[in-house]
Amino acid sequence: MSRTKQLTDYLKARYAILVIESFEEERALNEIAEIARTLGHRLYVWNSTLGVQTNGAVAGDKTFDLKMALDFCEEKAKEESSKNIFVFCDAHSYLGSSSNPVYRRRLRDLAINIRSRGYRSNCVIVAPSFEIANDLQKEVTLVDFPLPSRDEVKVQINSFVNSWKGNSSVRIDLPNDTHEKLIDAALGLTGLEIDNSLSRSLVSSLSINESTVKDLLSEKKQIIRKTGILEYIDSKVNLDDVGGLATLKKWLHLRSQCFGQAAQEFGVGTPKGLLLTGVPGCGKSLTAKCVSSSWNMPLLRLDMGKIFQGVVGSSESNIRSALRTAEAISPCILWIDEIEKGLSGSSTGTSDGGTASRVFGTLLTWMQEKTTPVFVFATANNINSLPPEFLRKGRFDEIFFVDFPSTQERKKILEIHLKKLKRDPEKFDLERLSALGGEANFGKDIVLSGAEIEAWVGESLIEAFSRRMSGSTDTSDLSMADFETTISRLVPMSKMRKDEFTKLRDWANQNAISASAMVAGQLDTETPIGGRQIDF
Structure with a gap:
């Protein structure tokens, strides 16, 4: 009706x-x-x-x-x-x-x-x-008086565009795909906000084109800033900035086109979201930011700590307000980072009078019944802290497990970070560096995480800079010797928490899909990657 x-x-x-x-x-x-x-x-x-x-x-x-x-x-x-x-x-x-x-x-x-x-x-x-x-x-x-529907937004945008078509000083460049993106970007805004955004774009560039989409997304950013609970994340990275995780990347690519009008007309349901769990420092949060850029959708970070702050009784109101805002901004990605920390008391409810349980129940019901295109990207390090009902089918489309990077993935991560430092990866023996960051150097089941590899590259750069500034006759740039010097100072997390990660990997083998794919060049002596191997 x-x-x-x-x-x-x-x-x-x-x-x-x-x-x-x-x-x-x-x-x-x-x-x-x-x-x-x-x-x-x-x-x-x-x-x-x-x-x-x-x-x-x-x-x-x-x-x-x-x-x-x-x-x-x-x-x-x-x-x-x-x-x-x-x-x-x-x-x-x-x-x-x-x-x-x-x-x-x-x-x-x-x-x-x-x-x-x-x-x-x-x-x-x-x-x-x-x-x-x-x-x-x-x-x-x-x-109910919801925000303008897609058809209403389309009529409003067309009316605005048509009113300027006869003006020779205004350039209108709206092919079909850009027109659809413009409509999608305007969804979740009030009629006044749409008019304001279109007018501002027109005044600033005397044109209505692809850049107008960014102006509409900027208007959404203003809405989010007013809530105080959600944070709008400006992402400058894309999936090419993530080393490895080939299976996860392919899964995300398959769903990147499922939010448009064509997908709805074909009968494809809107993706609900995914839960990304695994060892810390292996790219879970980075992947969330990359998906936002690749899909050209706003990324909203839900801080569970802010949900529980304030006066007694405000937590339930805060979560409802945050979810309503996400729906108003849709299509968007709702990123809930380290979700287990915010829901750790939801099973018992003895320490907070049941507040966490009520917040958890509100979130569960919304995830199950939502019809708006809000893609939930949840990450968790300690999967055992999450209630079982949170993990069942229907909440998320899939659960992925991120393990420590393999030999090939470490090479790719090193290459990415060297390029960020404007160094040529071809001048480094990436095979040797990958081996230094893995079991060949540290022993069985002990390898560097993605975050530790990034820190290793940073420490090596400092080592090279310090050498040049100390008056040494060796003024060469970052070299293999710098990496070999600094690797001895690192104590991998996989060594400190070895038993914990073994149990986590055993859980993933039964309940999650590996975010990484087995590729040619994978060493038989390496510890198997956690999670089921599935090719999408």
Whole structure:
């Protein structure tokens, strides 16, 4: 059922008090006005500065106070053959549980009289948020008023573009694929925010093209900054900056096209998300940032610590607010890093009065039932801390396990970091360096993680710089000798936590897919990579 049809049915059925929660007051009023014209109802609109108005003119004297406005509306409702819709725009500040109860009592009286005396009238409250006090719970009906749909966004963008097509100073370059990207980028914005973004883009470049998509994404960034719970991550890296993880990369590539209109028309469901678990420092967080750039979608980081901060009772509200914001920004990627730390108390609920359990339940229900294109990218180091129901099918599309890098993956990681330092990888013996970072140097089951390889490269660069600055006759650039010197100072994490990672790998062999693929050149003597080997 469409939004307009639902609202029309409520009004025709003479529901006494309807509440529309929306920041788009102007858009809501326009839709109500159109329905009023269709039904032949007179429309009265009240706000605290203008009082009651109809057709843009003041309808009643001294109606700035809500109680006086309700008195006026009841007098109009009493008129024979009178059919009315009374809209109240600032009433939410008068009707909360801590406000003067006289206003709630007067509104209830009007609602009772609409039902008992047969007034052909309705009251509609339009507010950005509305606290339903106990004495109004049975009187009020909440009406969904979502942000503009894809079709509505398309009409608005087309209308804006067409209004400038005849202007010779404006360049419009919107092939079909860019036009679809523009519509996708505008989803989750209000009509006003879309107009503002398009206008700003037009003013800055006198054009509407691919760069306009970035302007719309920038507008979404503003929305996220206002929440204080979600963080917008500007990602400058892509999947080529991740060494290895070939299976995971292929899986992500297959789903990169599943968010567009063509996928929906073909019947492809929107991807739900994935859980990336494994040893720390092996690229889980980096991969989340890379997916955002590769898919050209906003990346929102949900800080579970901020969910639980604030006054008692605010945690549940915080998680609902964060999820609503993510849905408003969609299509997007919701990154929940080290999720086990935020949900560690959800199994017992003994230490926090059950707050973590309620937050966890809200998150689980949303993940299962969400229909908006929000791709959940969750990472976890300690999978045993997560409740079992979080891991079942339906929450995530897949669970991947990231293990320590293989010989070939270490070579690729070294190559990436050397290029970042503007050094030519061809001048280094990558086979030798890979071996130094693996079992050939440290012993069985002991290898460097991706983060440790990055630190090793950084330490080696400092070693080379220190040598040059010390007055030594050797002023050569970063060399193999520097790597061989600094490797002896490293104590790999795989050595310190060997038993822990062995158990984690055993779990992955039964329950997760390996993010890495076995490739030619893999040494038989290497420790097998954790997780099931599957080729997508």
